[in-house]
Amino acid sequence: MDRYRIVNDQRSPYTVHIEFALDDNLSRSFLSYASAHEITPFQLGLAMFYIFMFKLTNGTTDLCAACTSANRYRAELQELVGMFVATLPYRTKINPYNSLEQFAEQVREKCFSIIEHSHYPLQHILADSQHLQSTMNFLENEFDFVTHSLDTNKLNLCNSKFEVNPTQSIDDVAKFDWSLTFVYDPSALHDMMSIRLICSQDLFDQNTVDILGSRFVLLFQQLFDSNSLSHSLYDLSIILPHERILTDQLMNKKTDSHSQGVTVGDLFQQQVENHPQKLAVLLDEQSLTYNELLFYVQQLALQIINNYDIKSGDIICQLAERSLSMIIGSLSIAIIGGVYCPLSPENPEQRLASLIERTQARLTLVHSLTNRIFQNNFITYDIDTIINCNDKITNDDLYRLSNIPITPDNISYIVFTSGSTGVPKAVQVRHRNLTAYMQSLGEQTAFKKSDNVIQMATCSFDNHFQDIFVTLMIGAGLIMLHPHGNKDLTYFIHQVMNKDVTVLEAVPSYLDTICQHLEIQNETECLKKLRTLSSG
Structure with a gap:
């Protein structure tokens, strides 16, 4: 919308509108799809409307639209003269991983279930909604499917013949x-x-x-392209061709495919472009799509380079429990060319201070669970402050971020050994090491973009970086556990089952503990969705 919604008694009836014909091939593809899948054109059109709203609202999955019903669901009503039309709320939830076929089937079943309630008066629906304090206002959006009659000669009453006048092409009133x-x-x-x-x-x-009309046509073309029918809904895009060209220019993308994806930041941003509304990170009831994650990553990156004069190659420590903030912080460091050095909150403060001093870190990122550990001894920045930041990212900001010099030979992260045999030693890993590792996993199909990878390792171990960076570089979903969640086996198993985890990496002793727990609870079936199990 271009303006905020005003109260109803101040609204005008005036409209802005667009009407356009679809390409004949698209129209035939639409009708053929509906016929082949035993779904009415109305139901298929409604499914498209939901998908369009899902895309326009940046991944909102709980959607509702107002639709009119002829309200002649009973045989004895078919021949009665009179107006029985009712306005009903059609509410559904979208699973972004579903294909069009799966979602259209869901919408068809939803439409059937609504028919039996079509007699319920609109006034009662609105009263019930207000009584339940529902935030879902279905009278904001409307969908309809109008079919012109093929035979006007059958319209007669008491030997009087009626002529059908074409409906007004555009409504004059904004309902x-x-x-x-x-x-x-x-x-x-x-x-x-x-x-x-x-x-x-x-x-x-x-x-x-x-522009909305152009976006809908683009969506229509993708949905009924024979090569895209089996794709997940999150793969669909309503970014117009000229917008994609502009985005590529702003992000300084090269047209040579062999030159793309040479750093962690490149590959992550490439996945954002490919499927912005796919869920990237999930932690309990919290989640971020790839697009939302990039927004917060860029916000934090701008705060760091604007306020702390951080340059490519500078070391930035991060002290964070498992959280969305941990992911935002680590990726922000990556896209500005910083060297990510994670610190474990489980370590004593003296060791943490020693590691910061040894690395000569310019800045330490913290969040709400760790922001009181260092007091005023080091320069820190609380990642959570950008969550409520409403600053817009300008084209100048994007240009600045895209022109930070980062090469595959830049250090991506450093991790310290345990120090059990002496002073902890720092191990450096370059961007090209991580991207090569990701490529090898892809070739072995150990990781695929359709996977959900559960993040198990603490930040003191190498697997921590692989879990996070490789998952997001390859376009998969990252499932996070709350702090110490891996020690609560009941909670852990619940997350594996409910989040459809397909990739699990853990040490042998932990896997043994899980198996013993499952045998005791007689729940061995809960791991049947696992596709890749790595241990060693």
């Missing part, structure tokens, strides 16, 4: 914030299907509505 309507004329030889987008002038400018 909703915005509505999308499919108009289908089966008798037409060309332009048999068109799309009508009607928006409130109080909220939208004409240019915005035109």
